[in-house]
Amino acid sequence: DTEVTQTPKHLVMGMTNKKSLKCEQHMGHRAMYWYKQKAKKPPELMFVYSYEKLSINESVPSRFSPECPNSSLLNLHLHALQPEDSALYLCASSPRLAGGYEQYFGPGTRLTVT
């Protein structure tokens, strides 16, 4: 089973709202990722967690706040977003961090900021 699940599938939020995106995997993977994908563009890496610790933050604005409560869960907390933050937010996981391990993506959350 190579399934990564994400909720919600769609989210519409105002610029003053606070919301959270959730990601879950039960493959025993110890690395988890958040990506942002704009229309007709490739995914862009935002954050990487390894063994529940933040490993990479690709200079993402502080209005995006990741959290990894345990090895199976990854959250992305959103606050005071801008309309240009509207995109597909993808979660991925891999067995480990280093060494070129396969990354498996979830279906994404389609976020619209109004």
Next chain:
Amino acid sequence: GENVEQHPSTLSVQEGDSAVIKCTYSDSASNYFPWYKQELGKGPQLIIDIRSNVGEKKDQRIAVTLNKTAKHFSLHITETQPEDSAVYFCAALGETGANNLFFGTGTRLTVIP
């Protein structure tokens, strides 16, 4: 950092024909090259990958070739079917200790029945 270029950006083929998508990369230290298929409204799906110690890998109708000297790799789909229609992304991983994939810009493949 790594820079991955992908061509063509769009590709239309008749059902049953072959499709080839090509990517080049810049970092000679890159050692892992996955390919993803993304259907409309879905997340990218890993379809095949190749590591730098291998020149070719095949999985049924899909094959990937790697030329490390020239720093390019290609995806080959034979006997294409309408369900192969999607956007395909190549990616490269640098040997940095972090699983940081650098993606190509994508190829929209349309298989015409």
